[in-house]
Every structure is written in C-alpha cells, then in structure tokens.
Amino acid sequence: MNAPTPAIGQPVSRVDGPAKVTGTARYAGEFAPDGLAYAAVVTSTIPKGRIRRIDTTAAETIPGVLAVVSHLNAPSLPYHEMEKRPQVDPKSGDQLQVFQGPDILFNGQPVAAVVAQTQEIADAAASCIGIAYEEAEARTVFDPGRGREPSEETAKGGRPGASGRGDADGALAGAAVTVDAAYVQAREHHNAIEPHVTIASWEGDRLTLYDKTQWVQNVVDEIAHVFGMDKEKIRVISPFVGGAFGSALRTWPHVTIAAIAARMAGRPVRVELSRRQLYNAVGYRPHTEQRVRLGADRDGKLTAIVQEAAAQVATYEEYAETTLQPAETTYSCPNVRTAYRLVEMDVNSPCPMRGPGIVTGLYALEAAMDELAFELGMDPVELRLRNHADTNEKTGQPWSSKELRTCYETGAERFGWANRIPEPRSMRVGTELVGYGMATAIYHADRGAAEMQATVFANGTAVIRSAASDMGPGTYTSITQIAADALGLPVDAVRFELGDSDLPTAPVHGGSITLASVGTAASAACEALRDKLDRLPAKGGSIAETLRANSLDRLDAKGKAAPGEETKTHASSAFGAVFVEVRVDEGLGAVRVKRMVGAYDVGRVVNPKIARSQCIGGMMGGIGMALMEQAEWDERFGKVMNANLAEYLVPVCADTPDLDVVFVPGEDTIFNPLGAKGLAEIAICGVAPAITSAVFHATGRRIRHIPIMAERVIG
Amino acid sequence: MPNDPHALTVTLRVNGEETRFDVDPRTTLLDALRDRLHLTGTKKGCGLGQCGACTVHLDGRRIVSCLTLAVMADGASVTTIEGLGTPDALHPMQEAFVACDAFQCGYCTPGQIMSAVALLQEGHCGSDEEIREHMSGNLCRCGAYANIVDAIRTVAGATDRSGAAVPSREDA
Numbered sequence: 001m002n003a004p005t006p007a008i009g010q011p012v013s014r015v016d017g018p019a020k021v022t023g024t025a026r027y028a029g030e031f032a033p034d035g036l037a038y039a040a041v042v043t044s045t046i047p048k049g050r051i052r053r054i055d056t057t058a059a060e061t062i063p064g065v066l067a068v069v070s071h072l073n074a075p076s077l078p079y080h081e082m083e084k085r086p087q088v089d090p091k092s093g094d095q096l097q098v099f100q101g102p103d104i105l106f107n108g109q110p111v112a113a114v115v116a117q118t119q120e121i122a123d124a125a126a127s128c129i130g131i132a133y134e135e136a137e138a139r140t141v142f143d144p145g146r147g148r149e150p151s152e153e154t155a156k157g158g159r160p161g162a163s164g165r166g167d168a169d170g171a172l173a174g175a176a177v178t179v180d181a182a183y184v185q186a187r188e189h190h191n192a193i194e195p196h197v198t199i200a201s202w203e204g205d206r207l208t209l210y211d212k213t214q215w216v217q218n219v220v221d222e223i224a225h226v227f228g229m230d231k232e233k234i235r236v237i238s239p240f241v242g243g244a245f246g247s248a249l250r251t252w253p254h255v256t257i258a259a260i261a262a263r264m265a266g267r268p269v270r271v272e273l274s275r276r277q278l279y280n281a282v283g284y285r286p287h288t289e290q291r292v293r294l295g296a297d298r299d300g301k302l303t304a305i306v307q308e309a310a311a312q313v314a315t316y317e318e319y320a321e322t323t324l325q326p327a328e329t330t331y332s333c334p335n336v337r338t339a340y341r342l343v344e345m346d347v348n349s350p351c352p353m354r355g356p357g358i359v360t361g362l363y364a365l366e367a368a369m370d371e372l373a374f375e376l377g378m379d380p381v382e383l384r385l386r387n388h389a390d391t392n393e394k395t396g397q398p399w400s401s402k403e404l405r406t407c408y409e410t411g412a413e414r415f416g417w418a419n420r421i422p423e424p425r426s427m428r429v430g431t432e433l434v435g436y437g438m439a440t441a442i443y444h445a446d447r448g449a450a451e452m453q454a455t456v457f458a459n460g461t462a463v464i465r466s467a468a469s470d471m472g473p474g475t476y477t478s479i480t481q482i483a484a485d486a487l488g489l490p491v492d493a494v495r496f497e498l499g500d501s502d503l504p505t506a507p508v509h510g511g512s513i514t515l516a517s518v519g520t521a522a523s524a525a526c527e528a529l530r531d532k533l534d535r536l537p538a539k540g541g542s543i544a545e546t547l548r549a550n551s552l553d554r555l556d557a558k559g560k561a562a563p564g565e566e567t568k569t570h571a572s573s574a575f576g577a578v579f580v581e582v583r584v585d586e587g588l589g590a591v592r593v594k595r596m597v598g599a600y601d602v603g604r605v606v607n608p609k610i611a612r613s614q615c616i617g618g619m620m621g622g623i624g625m626a627l628m629e630q631a632e633w634d635e636r637f638g639k640v641m642n643a644n645l646a647e648y649l650v651p652v653c654a655d656t657p658d659l660d661v662v663f664v665p666g667e668d669t670i671f672n673p674l675g676a677k678g679l680a681e682i683a684i685c686g687v688a689p690a691i692t693s694a695v696f697h698a699t700g701r702r703i704r705h706i707p708i709m710a711e712r713v714i715g
Numbered sequence: 716m717p718n719d720p721h722a723l724t725v726t727l728r729v730n731g732e733e734t735r736f737d738v739d740p741r742t743t744l745l746d747a748l749r750d751r752l753h754l755t756g757t758k759k760g761c762g763l764g765q766c767g768a769c770t771v772h773l774d775g776r777r778i779v780s781c782l783t784l785a786v787m788a789d790g791a792s793v794t795t796i797e798g799l800g801t802p803d804a805l806h807p808m809q810e811a812f813v814a815c816d817a818f819q820c821g822y823c824t825p826g827q828i829m830s831a832v833a834l835l836q837e838g839h840c841g842s843d844e845e846i847r848e849h850m851s852g853n854l855c856r857c858g859a860y861a862n863i864v865d866a867i868r869t870v871a872g873a874t875d876r877s878g879a880a881v882p883s884r885e886d887a
Contacts, residue, residue, distance in 0.1 A: 017813035018802035020821030023756015030755035242822025472819030620858025645765040656860040
C-alpha cells in the first residue's frame with residue numbers, strides 16, 4: 001500500500017471550508033421542516049416577583065397567530081432530576097423551569113411565547129402581550145459581603161470554599177516582600193455571532209430538535225428528563241455551530257420552549273433568540289472580585305499565596321467556577337490558601353465562557369505576580385522561572401509533560417523582551433507611552449470517553465462518524481487528518497460526519513477536550529478497521545483493492561477511547577507564555593495592543609494552520625476581556641443595559657494587532673496516545689494580565705479593574 | 716405570505732435571477748432571503764445592523780440586509796454569498812478565505828466575504844490598516860481578523876504589511 005504523506009502535522013485547509021465560504025454549511029436555524037412556524041419569546045421586565053395577569057387577547061386576534069403559550073396554558077412538565085448531572089450543569093439548585101408558574105426569578109426571564117405563521121407576525125403579536133406583575137424586592141447589587149460558601153455538592157465538584165496547603169497566613173506575615181491587591185473582572189457575554197436557535201419538530205411522540213449546541217447527546221438527555229420522555233424518541237441535529245465559547249454547553253430554557261410551542265401549535269416551530277435576549281437567555285462569565293496576597297523572599301521565591309474570590313450566582317441554581325485552581329497549580333509555593341464565595345443575586349445563571357474560572361483566577365494571580373516582580377525589582381519572566389512548578393503541587397502528581405520553560409524562553413526571544421526597560425513610563429513612541437507585559441498561561445488538559453465508527457468503501461473512500469461537534473476549532477478537519485493517517489488514505493478520501501445524536505457517543509465539545517477524546521477514538525476505530533482488513537482472506541494493495549478482492553462494498557469497525565490510569569498517576573495541562581506590547585495615549589485614555597506573542601505547549605499539533613487560528617482567536621478574546629467587554633449593569637432594574645453588539649464592545653478588525661503564535665515542540669503520549677493536549681482554552685489564558693501589566697509598564701499606574709476602558713485610564 | 720391583505724409584491728433580481736413574491740411590509744431583506752427564498756448563506760447575527768453578518772450587495776453596494784426592508788429593495792439587484800461561487804467553483808475571495816483560514820465557526824464568514832469583495836470595488840485595500848478599518852463593520856467573534864486581512868490582501872495583490880516599527884531602546 002502506498003501510504004500518502006502523513007496528514008497529521010500538516011497545515012491542511014479546513015475540510016468544511018468550501019461549505020462555510022459559500023454559505024452552504026447549514027446551521028441549526030436553517031433547517032426548514034415542512035410547515036415550519038415561528039416563535040417569539042416574551043420576557044419579564046422585573047427582576048423579582050410574580051405575574052399577576054397576562055393579557056393575550058390582542059395577540060390572539062392577530063391573523064396568522066397559531067398559539068400563545070404561557071404558564072396559564074403550557075403543559076405541566078415533570079422536570080425529572082437526572083441520575084447524574086452532566087458536567088455542564090451546576091451541581092446544586094434547579095434549572096429554570098419554563099412556563100410552569102408565575103414566579104419571576106430575574107429580569108429577562110421567558111414568560112410567554114407566541115407562535116405564528118411568520119416571524120413578523122410572531123414578533124408583532126409578542127409586543128401586544130400585556131403582563132402585570134406583583135414586584136418583590138430584588139437583590140441586584142453585587143455585595144461581596146453577602147458572599148456565602150459554595151454548597152457541599154459544588155465543593156465536591158472541585159469548587160470548594162476553602163483549599164490550599166501549608167500555613168499561608170503565617171508565611172505571609174513573615175514574608176520579606178508582600179503584595180496585597182484587589183481585582184475586579186466585569187460580567188462578560190459570549191456573543192457568538194450565531195444567535196441561539198432551536199427548531200422543534202414532533203412526529204407523533206417522537207421529537208427532532210435542530211439545535212445550536214456543543215453537545216447533541218446531552219440535549220437528548222436533558223429534554224428526556226424535562227418532558228419525562230424516552231431518550232430513544234429524541235434526536236438532536238447540529239452539524240454546524242456558529243460559535244459558542246461555552247454558551248451552548250447546556251440545554252437552555254428556549255430548547256424546552258421550542259418543544260412546548262411545537263407541540264401546542266401542532267407544527268414544527270423555530271425559536272430564534274434576539275441578540276438582546278441572549279444576554280439573559282443563556283449564561284455569561286460572572287462578575288468576580290478577588291483579593292490576592294503574595295509573600296516572597298528577597299530572591300523572589302514565593303512563600304505564600306492567598307487568593308480569595310467572590311463571584312455572582314443566581315438564586316435558583318449554583319454555578320461555580322474553578323477560579324482558584326491556578327493559585328494552587330501555577331507556581332511552586334509551600335503555603336497556599338484559597339477562599340471562594342458566591343454572591344446570590346436575582347440574575348439568570350452564569351455559565352462557562354472560554355477558559356471558565358481559570359482565566360478569571362489567572363488574571364488576578366498573574367496581575368499580582370507582576371506587582372510582586374515590580375516590588376522585587378525583578379524581571380517578570382525571571383520571577384516566573386524562579387517559581388516554576390516542577391510538579392502539580394495541588395495533587396502531588398508529576399506533569400505528564402511540561403514545556404513551560406521553553407515557552408518563556410521562545411516567547412521572550414520572539415518578542416524581543418530583552419529590549420524592555422524595566423522602569424515604568426520609560427518607553428515612548430511619539431506621543432504614546434509604550435508598555436511591555438507578560439503572563440503565564442495554564443489550563444488543565446482533560447479527555448472524555450468517546451466512540452467512533454469508521455467505514456471504508458470499495459471506491460477507496462472512508463467515512464468516520466461520531467456525535468461530536470465543531471463550533472469552530474476545526475474538529476471536522478483535524479480528526480479527518482487523524483483518520484486519514486490511521487487508514488493510510490489521503491485527507492480528501494475521508495469524510496467526518498458529526499453533530500447528530502444518533503451517531504456514536506461523544507463527550508461535550510468544550511473544555512478543550514475534543515481532539516484528545518474524539519481524536520483518540522478515531523485512531524482506535526481506524527486501527528480496528530485495519531485489523532479487520534488484515535484478516536480478510538483475499539489480499540489487495542490498497543483498501544479499495546482489498547475490499548474488491550473480497551467482494552465487499554464496505555467494511556465497518558467501531559473503536560473507543562477513554563481516559564485511563566494516567567489520570568491517577570499524572571497531572572496534565574497545557575501551558576503557555578504570553579507577551580504583549582501596548583501603546584497608551586494618556587490624553588484620550590486609549591489603550592491599544594500593538595503586538596502579541598504567544599508561545600504554547602499544547603503537546604502534538606495536528607494542524608498548525610487551524611491551531612494558530614484558535615490561538616489568535618483566543619488572543620482577540622483576551623483583548624476584549626482586558627480592554628472592552630463589560631455588561632453595563634443597572635441595579636435599579638437588575639438588567640444589562642448594553643445588551644447589543646454596538647454598546648457591549650467586542651474587538652473588531654481595526655483592533656487587531658500583529659499576532660505571533662509559536663508552538664514549542666512536544667508530544668504528551670502519557671496523556672493520550674495521540675499526544676495532543678487541546679488548545680481552545682489555553683489561548684485566552686494569560687492574555688488579560690499580560691495586557692494589564694503592559695498598561696502598568698507604560699503608564700506607571702495599576703488599574704485593577706478589567707476591562708481597562710478609557711475612563712479607568714484617565715480617572 | 717398568502718392571504719395577507721397587507722402584503723406587497725416585490726421583484727428582486729437575486730444572484731442574476733429575477734424573483735417576484737408577496738411579502739409582509741415588515742419583512743427585512745435578510746428575513747426574505749433566509750426564510751422566504753431559503754438563501755440561508757446570508758446570516759442573521761443581531762438584527763440591529765451591528766454585526767455585519769447579513770452583508771449583501773444591493774445594486775453593487777454592500778449593505779446590512781437586516782436594516783433594509785424587502786420592499787425597499789423592490790426592483791433592485793441583490794448579490795448574496797450564493798451568487799459569488801460554489802464549493803466546486805469558488806470566487807477568488809472565497810478561495811483566499813479557505814487558504815488563509817480566515818474563519819473558524821464560519822457564521823460571520825459570508826458577510827465578511829461580501830464586505831471583502833466590496834472593499835476591492837471600493838478601492839479600500841491599499842494597506843493592512845485600510846483593510847482593517849473598512850472591515851470593522853463585520854464582527855468575527857472567533858477572532859479570525861488577522862487571517863481575514865491576509866486573505867483580502869492576497870486577493871487585492873497588495874503587499875503593504877507595514878506598521879510602525881517595533882520600538883527599540885533607541886526610540887525609547
């Protein structure tokens with residue numbers, strides 16, 4: 001057999017690229033089942049209380065309206081508790097139940113839906129629904145003083161109220177050099193460009209959902225529990241996901257609304273949330289306030305880390321983050337204490353957003369490390385090197401691989417870090433101040449159990465199938481490359497089918513686990529197929545010839561892969577070092593990122609072209625986090641006032657600096673046979689503190705509240 | 716929609732083909748394209764004219780189709796992403812977007828490409844800075860901007876990658 005050049009490691013263009021650039025890639029909201037009707041969702045306008053009255057008369061008289069749904073007429077749904085909650089759902093509290101009663105838990109809660117023959121009619125009718133409320137006093141102020149410990153279930157899930165090692169407070173008291181600083185991080189919204197959308201279609205008691213989701217099979221599970229249905233009767237289809245960044249991990253209330261509306265209207269129904277509604281209909285990165293205290297000796301060796309965080313949480317459900325994990329794993333330090341508190345507010349539940357928790361905790365930790373470097377008069381890179389964690393000191397395990405030192409070295413070299421003049425306000429170009437900043441990036445590497453079916457055909461092509469998703473990281477492409485190599489076929493002879501719950505099991509498409517999970521399953525399935533081919537009685541040169549020699553049209557095999565002993569013996573993580581140059585115009589308060597270098601240890605890189613895209617995307621996300629993105633919260637109404645894409649600022653093309661991405665060599669074959677560690681999350685980690693440190697270097701001012709907007713630079 | 720006494724008839728030339736249909740006067744050009752003509756390559760991102768995902772060419776100019784009512788386009792020529800090229804015969808800009816990996820999730824991509832093609836016609840591809848400025852009405856949440864600029868520069872044949880020099884000790 002003439003094996004082609006290995007595809008793994010090659011900068012293959014996206015296999016779904018032609019479909020995406022021609023508009024033929026079909027996203028969830030673009031399916032058109034016969035008789036499709038359109039829904040508009042009506043949301044509450046108060047943050048807490050009860051619905052006293054709903055007047056639907058005007059809406060119902062509009063020609064073309066098919067159904068008006070609210071708690072007054074919606075079916076009573078069982079909302080069964082799941083035996084084991086999926087990792088994307090909070091461990092404590094209960095999800096929002098739609099149209100099951102008059103209680104209002106937050107401003108923007110869905111309270112009714114109109115189904116009509118067209119979207120225009122549905123929208124107009126929705127605006128005619130009158131709702132009278134009985135208002136109750138709402139908790140709309142973020143007051144860290146009200147913070148409480150996470151529940152036992154949340155703590156067991158790795159988000160404890162207290163954690164650490166040694167005697168951090170004692171060590172801090174005796175430290176030669178200390179830093180004590182408080183940091184605020186604003187509530188951020190994912191704002192994927194594709195809105196969340198679900199089309200629900202019933203055929204008798206069978207339900208098909210076309211849904212924007214990062215986990216088709218979990219939607220089946222969730223909806224089965226909500227409706228008390230047999231899982232076999234539900235199918236979820238989602239071949240393309242128009243970005244999500246964590247917002248589509250969970251099955252949100254609008255999916256249930258679509259299913260209810262379709263049942264009541266007696267036809268398929270599309271629920272497409274408006275951009276404004278998305279600020280309440282799905283979660284967000286919670287507003288988090290932190291205090292970091294560091295103690296070190298004169299040589300910069302850390303002796304104490306105390307990091308405390310308080311994050312906003314809904315009243316009905318307890319979403320908590322691994323915010324304080326970096327304090328325990330990023331550096332070598334004998335004494336660490338963390339304290340995590342949740343501040344209940346009458347808000348919709350937050351949820352994971354790219355690099356959840358870690359990126360928040362790392363922001364404060366790394367900002368504080370920069371302050372420590374300044375106190376010590378030490379180079380920030382040198383400070384990191386002196387505190388390099390040779391093992392995971394939280395678990396005591398060795399790392400399955402770690403090339404962080406090389407990341408610092410390579411990143412610093414490519415950036416020209418040696419040109420940095422340590423003293424703040426010492427570098428200038430024209431009228432602008434210049435600042436250099438850097439930070440460490442770390443994100444734990446995980447994988448989940450996955451299955452794959454592989455089929456080869458007598459025409460020499462192959463199909464691999466899994467219920468995985470591709471929200472943009474290139475799953476279609478990278479896993480096709482893996483399968484192509486395992487089968488000895490060229491990439492264009494292999495097709496990957498995904499995004500359908502009827503396909504073999506795939507874990508959630510989040511937490512950077514897809515490549516390590518589904519990719520290893522693809523290898524396993526293709527190897528099983530090769531074994532089968534080898535055992536066929538008649539031999540041929542190529543796969544196609546072998547099949548034909550055995551009078552076969554096709555041959556199938558299944559394979560699966562799952563984490564094993566390595567999770568007990570080793571800790572696995574992606575690492576990186578981020579270097580940033582900013583320019584600051586003090587007169588305008590404008591901060592501009594001029595260039596950024598990221599050096600990453602992500603294990604084996606399957607597709608350097610697509611991997612780089614993920615990294616530059618993470619960098620842009622980090623620029624948003626550091627300089628632009630902030631929900632403007634009005635405490636009077638418990639409401640986001642800038643719930644749109646003009647007033648909630650996100651990076652645009654003109655904000656794009658020169659971005660340089662380098663992957664340091666390395667393969668982590670302890671973590672998994674493929675050697676890849678995953679890189680979606682790592683790419684946003686460390687960007688914000690590298691930028692805020694650069695702003696300090698430029699201006700000499702510590703701005704400990706992100707995003708650093710103009711008023712915070714001038715103020 | 717049928718049986719609607721308020722419906723108006725519009726005639727559009729979409730991707731070179733004339734089409735005539737009754738439409739609710741409230742229907743945006745975007746919704747008419749997506750929901751009536753099933754040309755779903757044009758994307759809805761915000762419905763507020765803020766993200767650029769719905770960019771199409773109306774009589775040769777780029778517009779956001781979510782802020783244009785279908786009836787306002789009566790008699791006009793509309794070019795959508797489907798009118799540029801097909802998977803087997805890509806327009807040079809589509810080809811460049813694939814080659815430069817100028818997208819991730821692909822949802823903003825048709826709008827980016829329609830803007831990019833308009834940019835060439837507008838003569839706004841003189842430098843990377845100019846491309847960035849004139850592409851800033853099209854949001855990409857995956858952050859593929861650097862590659863989008865690469866793709867447009869490739870097609871425009873521009874070579875300018877200049878930016879201000881990296882500051883050195885001498886500058887400082």
